[in-house]
Amino acid sequence: MLIGPRIQSTSYLIKQLPTLTVFIDREFKIMHASDKWLYTFGERSNTIFGQCLFKVFPELSIKWKSVLNECFEGKSNPMGVQIYEQNEQKKWYEWSNTCWFDENENIIGAIIQINDVTEALKNELELEKTKVQLKQQSEISKTGRWEYDIINDEITWCDITRSIHEVSQDYVPRLDTGIQFYKEGYSRNAISMAIFEAQEKGKPWSIKLQIITATGKEKWVLAAGKPLYEKRELVGFTGTFQDINEQVVANIETKKNEKLLRTLVDNLPLNVYVKDINSKKILVNKAECEHLGVKNEDELLGKDNFDIYDYETAKRFTEQDIKVMTSLVPILGEEVISTDKKGRQTTYLTSKIPLLDGQGSSTGLIGISLDITNIKQKEKELRNLIDVTSLQNKKLINFAHIVSHNLRSHTANFSMLLNFLQHEEDEEEKETILNMLNSASNNLLDTIENLNEVLAINTNINLKKKDVNLFDSILTVESNLKDFITENKGEIVNKIPQKQSLKVIPQYLESILINFITNGIKYKHPDRNPVLSLKLSSNEDYKILTVTDNGLGIDLNKYGNKLFGMYKTFHSHENARGIGLYVTKNQVEAMGGKIEVESEVGAGTTFKIFFNEKN
Template sequence: MPKGPQIDKHSHHIKQLPSATAFVNTELKVVYASDVWLKFFDLHPDDVFGKRIDYLFSSSKNKIVNTLIDILSEKTDKSFEECTYDPTSCKWLEWSCNPWFDNEGKSIGLIITVNDITQQKLNETNLKRLRSKLDIISEIGKIGSWDYNILQDSLVWCNVTRKIHEVPENFVPTIEDAIGFYKEGYSKNLISMALHEAMTNGTSWSEKLVIITAKGNEIWVQSNGTPTYEDGKLVALRGTFQNINDKVLSEAKTKANEKLLHTLIDHLPLNIYIKDRESRKILVNKAECKYLGIPDPSDILGKTNFDLYDSDIAKELNKEDQKVMDTLEPILNKQSNIRDKKGKITNFLVSKIPLIDENGQAAGIVGISHDITDLKQKEEKLRDLVDVASLQNKKLVNFAHIISHNLRSHTANFSMLLEFLVDEKDEKEKKNIIRMLTTASNNLMETLENLNEVVALNTNAGLERKPIKLSDKINVVTQNLTAFIHKNKATVINEVDEELKINVVPTYIESILINFITNAIKYKDPKRDPIVKLSTAQEKGKTILSVEDNGLGIDLKKYGDKLFGMYKTFHHHKDSRGIGLYITKNQIEAMKGQITVSSTVGTGTIFKIHFNDTI
């Protein structure tokens, strides 16, 4: 410490001291002061030297006087802080006081140094506030913090971190203690490596690990840490610490439930999916993946209807999805035909249910589709079988009726003629009765032949279809009927494409053509020569043969439902037997075809034969 006389010699040096320094005597009067001190307090030299220091600072003179007197009496170094106020702010000052001795070691005053510590105080205040806020956030969020000072090798835990470790409040941890809490094996090895990497390479970490608490409880924690540098030097590691045991267990349970759900829906014979509000798929099962032809579900997630289907199908699906989400009304078991991008059409039984969130709004939809394509095909086959059975049943009833009616008529005729023959004595009359019996026998044989042909048709006896050129067959039939056509002054026009082929039973098609051509000529209008025109058209992959004439025509309103009945006639023609159209219709149906008719009395008739198989 400089002595009094030495100060006198160096008074000019005191003026130039870089700190705010003043020398006061035992009466607390200012003897010397640095220019910085004068400037610091905005004082003029004439107003300072020789004046008591406490009067220079009237706002705090009592505290200063008391403190300075104590220091003079105790002859020890002492510091104190003072806060001064002005209308706009406050200023914190630190007063450092040291005894001033003469050459003989006698106390002659004090050396006072003043420093402005306002910023430091503000920083400390802000730090306290920040720590207070962090403590509150930590308590509320249940997230602890820790701070490891590398230079001092000291580790600090907050209250939450201590609670997580289940240690007392006065527990003072070391870095070795902290590592020791981690479970042996994966968790301890990983945290050790993380600390090493942080201190060696400045690497941060964030890991889910397991610790064994001081009470022996095993819990999952989220451990986060990051290195802190000052002037490029690693000085600390700081981080957060959170108990996530409930969250991990809940996630594990959720994953188990999700796995169970996926296992369940993946093994259901249904296409199941969930879409979000924008109709993007966020969950699909294996059946849906298989239908879309995409093995990996992750390649479907996030895709929209427009990504998976053609635009027209996608628009319809989007419209349907949006309706369910807007109305919150499900669609249940709706039959839909969905076409994929390859053009394949699948019949689905579709249900769409709104996925409602906690606010009662639709967050998406749950879709369930059942592929009923095979079922529909079997249903169609069953319907066809029912139709065939029904048709066959009708034919059987009709056939039984015909047999009953016609054979009864023949047998009654035979019985009556035989009675006449037995009772008749006249030889000439007997010959006449025998002649009538012969005619009746011939009629019975014809009836039996007709019935036998109908039976053969309906049992498909010897049915074998072959490809033929239809135009060639028409020409052959026309050639065979040349005499008949010429006799009736008829004209047959063949407009069928020469290369057109159809799969038919050759004998049937010949019989069909003969029947239609001869009927068209036979039932001609007596006022004009008959014209028969044969032409074809294609419709839905089928060949339709039209046989058009300009004959008498048929009153379809009157006879339409009986047109193709057995032994039904509609004109007073001597050759009408009512068997031709019945046989023809059965031949066409035996080849899986169909016949339709349109007619106008006095104008003519058009028969259309729909062939099922076309080459």
């Protein structure tokens, strides 16, 4: 009578157990189960009681029968972990057992308790996954771990740390021997100081150092560590050890190549620069700095064309940059002229080459330019010299023809007169012939004097230009020609500023002024008094003296190409010799100048004398 109620009470208590619990007899039949067990596995009725456990859970391992049989014999063992899927959700449960005794201490079955270990297993798997990933990352980055236990004086290296040191896997490191691996000098001193500061001040470290491995190889490593404390007491150190030899060696080699390239670029006799996609300079060499008048590259980096050149030059250069970077077609050896902010002009031979990335897109350009300003100046000077030489050669040929013609004429005249004299018997006729010979002799002397004057102009290279006051020079010539001017009722209008000077050969200027003033008066118009006006103007290359008269004028269509020829006359004036303009033109050209003429018959003539003060 007592047993019945007792079993019912026990069954009621089992139902209320907070754990997943099931009771089975020695035939594996389910006898009791907690409500939580029934609810978890989807069984709310009593239909499972009396059924075999392995029939209710057919997925259970058959090996668990032997485990339960051992439990029936008094040996309780863990059964294992079993997966259970419900509503497309998988969960893992750990099964364990203990003996089920009756009131006489007889084993009548087993009590099975089930624990949900899903989260634990997930965490364990995640932890294992993390360990694998850390190991892979450690192997890829060649980073090992180490720890040092101060209390037990033990240092622990992982496999990768041993591999970096090139020691065997059974190598037992010590703190002192570990430090000895560092290269003597800076590296060993640095790691010793780092450990000392960590011990004394709690300061962590991360230093790039060199070690010498067990096989004698030098390696660059990144040694990092930090102190460990328990209850504020230092108990050890932990850290990482990374092999960075390849990166450091590659970086050193890269820097060496960069230095070599920079040395080469800086010492090229060319202006070299690199621009980004916005046409801003990101690299310049020394030649570019010197040319643009800056002390170092920092004054040019980040600047564009508008920061360096005047607006028009900057606009032209920027359009050129954009064209190169968009078309990807380089510009090679193009001659360009630039003007900087100060107005200084420079002529370049420039090349611009697009910089491309891995996808073939432009990221900027490389510019190379050669300053050819001096070369162009020399070229211009050489061209001028060739022109002058050619002109002088023509003059020489013309002079030779003149000399040949004139001397031959005088020689023939002398020969003829001497022949007459030789055969003439009449004394009066002889006297006449002698007078003619005397006149011919004077004419020959005049010719030789004229030729000598022209020759002196073209061969005298020792005469130097000097600053001469033009206004005063005109007054001096006017004073010297006063009687001649007064006799011809001439008037000189001097419009030259009183302090105006010219850089000329003084004796040539005087001769030029005399020739133009005397000609302007000599060839006056019969219906009016001669008036000469002199004024001065200038352009980029010359100062221009303009001499205007109101005389007879010259038919330039008829005589223009002969105007400055030797012994060329254009008016029937008794004193016209045809030598003045020829000599004047040679004097002007000898000073690097030129003469232009405008004339109208009957109205007068204007001569423009261009004085070149630069050469």
